[in-house]
Amino acid sequence: MTATGEGTGPRPGDEECRSLREDLVLYVDGELEGEALERFRDHLARCTECQREVAIQRALKGELQAMSEAHGGPPGGSVWDEVNRSLARPTGWVFFIIGAILYAAYAVYTFIQSPMDLVERLAIGLLVIGFLILLTSVGWERIKDYKTDPYKGVER
Amino acid sequence: MPVRKVERELLRKCRAGDWEAYEAVVRAYEPRVYSLALGLVRDPDDARDMTQETFIRAFQAMDLYDPDRPFLGWVLGICRNRCIDFLRQVRHPVRLDRERDGRKPQLPDPGSRSDGEASDGELRTLIWEALGRIGEEHREVLVLKDMQGLEYAEIARILNIPQGTVASRVYYARRSLKETLESMGVSYP
Numbered sequence: 001m002t003a004t005g006e007g008t009g010p011r012p013g014d015e016e017c018r019s020l021r022e023d024l025v026l027y028v029d030g031e032l033e034g035e036a037l038e039r040f041r042d043h044l045a046r047c048t049e050c051q052r053e054v055a056i057q058r059a060l061k062g063e064l065q066a067m068s069e070a071h072g073g074p075p076g077g078s079v080w081d082e083v084n085r086s087l088a089r090p091t092g093w094v095f096f097i098i099g100a101i102l103y104a105a106y107a108v109y110t111f112i113q114s115p116m117d118l119v120e121r122l123a124i125g126l127l128v129i130g131f132l133i134l135l136t137s138v139g140w141e142r143i144k145d146y147k148t149d150p151y152k153g154v155e156r
Numbered sequence: 157m158p159v160r161k162v163e164r165e166l167l168r169k170c171r172a173g174d175w176e177a178y179e180a181v182v183r184a185y186e187p188r189v190y191s192l193a194l195g196l197v198r199d200p201d202d203a204r205d206m207t208q209e210t211f212i213r214a215f216q217a218m219d220l221y222d223p224d225r226p227f228l229g230w231v232l233g234i235c236r237n238r239c240i241d242f243l244r245q246v247r248h249p250v251r252l253d254r255e256r257d258g259r260k261p262q263l264p265d266p267g268s269r270s271d272g273e274a275s276d277g278e279l280r281t282l283i284w285e286a287l288g289r290i291g292e293e294h295r296e297v298l299v300l301k302d303m304q305g306l307e308y309a310e311i312a313r314i315l316n317i318p319q320g321t322v323a324s325r326v327y328y329a330r331r332s333l334k335e336t337l338e339s340m341g342v343s344y345p
Contacts, residue, residue, distance in 0.1 A: 021327045022327065025330075067303065068303035073186055073187040078183055079211065082208045083211045087215055
């Protein structure tokens with residue numbers, strides 16, 4: 001530490017300057033208070049190197065602030081519409097699935113209660129079961145392909 | 157009504173599922189969230205996506221929000237984490253490099269919306285480029301501190317590091333930015 005009397009002051013890289021680096025940024029950012037602020041001001045009055053450093057840091061901070069203000073909002077306007085859509089979609093799916101299950105249950109009940117003969121009942125039953133098996137197998141295959149697809153993360 | 161009280165009331169409504177209140181919150185905070193995302197991912201389209209995802213996640217996690225904490229810091233924390241995840245994915249890409257299609261990552265013109273003189277715009281463009289050249293850790297604290305104007309305590313909470321470490325990083329980050337500018341031929345300030 002070589003901070004001495006007036007005129008000589010600490011030299012660049014001095015221990016005192018190094019120990020006050022955190023205080024220096026807090027000072028630049030207006031977050032240094034109390035005794036630490038007084039101590040740093042005393043040092044600053046004697047140290048031309050830290051005065052220069054404060055000036056540089058303030059200037060850079062000012063430019064970055066101005067740049068941030070110049071960015072404005074997202075290009076293409078607010079993101080609200082997309083956010084709204086994404087948040088509303090799952091609710092739509094829940095209603096759709098509940099509705100589909102209720103309708104299917106009602107269809108099965110009506111089918112059982114209907115006055116059809118056995119052959120007609122069997123034919124419709126086989127058609128529906130066959131359709132469900134095909135649908136499940138295609139869906140399962142798609143899921144399996146997606147899980148093992150090495151290019152699924154590729155952005156096209 | 158004081159701003160903080162209005163914010164609390166809006167957020168209380170959001171937690172109760174009030175759609176209109178959340179729209180007001182999104183519109184109020186999106187410029188700040190976008191600015192952080194842009195500073196971190198450095199591409200306007202990607203930054204827009206990050207902004208969008210941040211607000212979707214924030215709504216889904218609204219129950220975890222502590223009303224005693226500023227909402228801005230909380231939502232910026234979500235955005236920062238999302239951007240870090242995104243940058244990790246980009247760094248280990250399975251995705252096609254955009255430059256391969258002849259489309260280079262687009263840099264915004266930081267001076268284009270400024271009322272300042274052309275030289276200000278040029279300087280900001282250089283600073284923007286220099287920001288892209290410094291380390292990610294340094295860029296992150298500069299974006300949070302100087303571009304977002306957050307307090308050290310809030311940054312420490314977002315980054316989960318001690319406040320002293322944040323101050324030290326800010327110091328070296330600004331020095332690094334200055335040295336990078338000098339290496340680009342800019343004597344600054």
